[in-house]
Amino acid sequence: MxxxxxxxxxxxxxxxxxxxxxxxxxxxxxxxxFFSTRQKLYGDIFKTHILGCPCVMISSPEAAKVVLVTQxxxxxxxxxxxxxxxxxxxxxxxxxxxxxxxxxxxxQASFLPSVIxxxxxxxxxxxxxxxxxxxxxxxxxxxxxxxxxxxxxxxxAFGDMSREVEVKGxxxxxxxxxxxxxxxxxxxxxxxxxQSMKARKVLTETLKxxxxxxxxxxxxxxxxxxxxxxxxxxxxxxxxxxxQIADNIIGVIFAxxxxxxxxxxxxxxxxxxxxxxxxxxxxxxxxxxxxRTGSKRGLMWEDTRRMPLTSRVIQxxxxxxxxxxxTFREAVQDVEFQGYLIPKGWKVLPLFRTIxxxxxxxxxxxKFDPSRFEVPPxxxxxxxxxxxxxxxxxxxxAKLEMLILLHHLTTTYRWKVVGEEEEGIQYGPFPVPKRxxxxxxxxxxxx
Numbered sequence: 440m441x442x443x444x445x446x447x448x449x450x451x452x453x454x455x456x457x458x459x460x461x462x463x464x465x466x467x468x469x470x471x472x473f474f475s476t477r478q479k480l481y482g483d484i485f486k487t488h489i490l491g492c493p494c495v496m497i498s499s500p501e502a503a504k505v506v507l508v509t510q511x512x513x514x515x516x517x518x519x520x521x522x523x524x525x526x527x528x529x530x531x532x533x534x535x536x537x538x539x540x541x542x543x544x545x546x547q548a549s550f551l552p553s554v555i556x557x558x559x560x561x562x563x564x565x566x567x568x569x570x571x572x573x574x575x576x577x578x579x580x581x582x583x584x585x586x587x588x589x590x591x592x593x594x595x596a597f598g599d600m601s602r603e604v605e606v607k608g609x610x611x612x613x614x615x616x617x618x619x620x621x622x623x624x625x626x627x628x629x630x631x632x633x634q635s636m637k638a639r640k641v642l643t644e645t646l647k648x649x650x651x652x653x654x655x656x657x658x659x660x661x662x663x664x665x666x667x668x669x670x671x672x673x674x675x676x677x678x679x680x681x682x683q684i685a686d687n688i689i690g691v692i693f694a695x696x697x698x699x700x701x702x703x704x705x706x707x708x709x710x711x712x713x714x715x716x717x718x719x720x721x722x723x724x725x726x727x728x729x730x731r732t733g734s735k736r737g738l739m740w741e742d743t744r745r746m747p748l749t750s751r752v753i754q755x756x757x758x759x760x761x762x763x764x765x766t767f768r769e770a771v772q773d774v775e776f777q778g779y780l781i782p783k784g785w786k787v788l789p790l791f792r793t794i795x796x797x798x799x800x801x802x803x804x805x806k807f808d809p810s811r812f813e814v815p816p817x818x819x820x821x822x823x824x825x826x827x828x829x830x831x832x833x834x835x836x837a838k839l840e841m842l843i844l845l846h847h848l849t850t851t852y853r854w855k856v857v858g859e860e861e862e863g864i865q866y867g868p869f870p871v872p873k874r875x876x877x878x879x880x881x882x883x884x885x886x
């Protein structure tokens with residue numbers, strides 16, 4: 440890969456309809472079909488137009504590594520205009536260089552292993568508070584998992600929020616904001632994007648009120664990522680403005696909330712559809728419960744390290760469901776790639792889903808088989824949390840909250856999918872089972 444020098448042509452492909460491109464096709468059909476159809480027609484690199492942006496999609500591990508790691512300086516992180524405006528221009532996702540490095544160090548400091556270890560009781564408390572409300576009722580799995588993941592994200596972002604008056608408002612406003620994540624950036628009354636931007640404005644002001652109060656608390660900033668941002672000067676970084684902090688808090692909630700909720704929704708579907716796996720996971724979790732019940736204690740970090748099968752189920756769910764189907768980068772200059780021109784300003788999308796569903800790397804990719812992770816995958820073929828300097832810094836917290844929830848869910852409850860005849864995928868904003876996977880939950884009979 441090199442800066443463009445000679446006259447070249449752009450990759451083959453279709454730009455779809457004027458302005459809307461192929462956005463509707465991408466978000467109304469099985470994503471595997473969308474990507475595989477174009478890959479068969481055009482090869483491992485092709486162009487399209489989605490969410491208002493001309494794009495080049497790449498679908499090989501080697502190409503993904505070039506864009507995300509070895510030549511990352513030629514491709515800056517970016518999102519479609521709608522997402523960028525809703526999350527905020529100062530968010531970590533959209534930057535390279537010193538500002539990105541500073542933010543990433545602050546974020547990583549709040550997700551250190553020592554910090555995650557200490558969060559186990561708090562996350563378990565959230566699980567134990569909301570799981571009983573499922574008993575003997577029909578629930579929308581995705582919506583319930585969003586509630587759970589949001590509470591964990593709020594804890595990670597703010598620390599203890601039990602006394603903060605803004606917490607309900609933040610939740611309500613964020614729910615209004617996220618409805619526009621996959622919308623076209625049409626900012627006039629009546630459009631989803633316009634409604635989301637109105638909510639975002641109020642959310643920013645609400646966050647700034649909380650930030651101001653935390654700043655004014657002498658020596659006490661309340662914990663969480665917010666405290667790390669407020670103490671930036673203590674880490675020899677420049678003081679962050681309230682707007683910078685607000686954008687990054689919204690970004691962290693976005694990254695930690697919808698993705699984790701979507702993965703957990705798929706985990707419950709896969710376990711429901713594979714009873715032998717559910718039984719095996721339950722046996723693994725019952726042994727941990729037996730040990731901790733004998734010592735009359737809650738879950739500990741060490742317990743979560745003794746869940747190899749449950750961890751492989753999560754790994755396989757991340758591969759099979761591929762919540763993050765792709766990531767966005769933008770060419771910072773005209774770039775020559777595999778004989779094609781990628782014009783400056785075009786988006787470049789490494790297709791994680793296509794790589795995760797390739798039979799070259801995962802035999803029988805359509806089969807849900809956690810045992811495939813008994814052997815580590817080949818380099819650059821498994822990227823559920825991205826790759827390179829912009830990979831997700833909160834991945835270990837996400838895995839932890841999944842393990843804790845599955846421990847209590849599998850040892851205490853059973854569930855049946857309601858309306859199984861309606862198979863399919865919808866976007867919420869990530870790919871999830873149709874209708875958010877409604878399930879009927881009952882207490883497990885222990886013999």
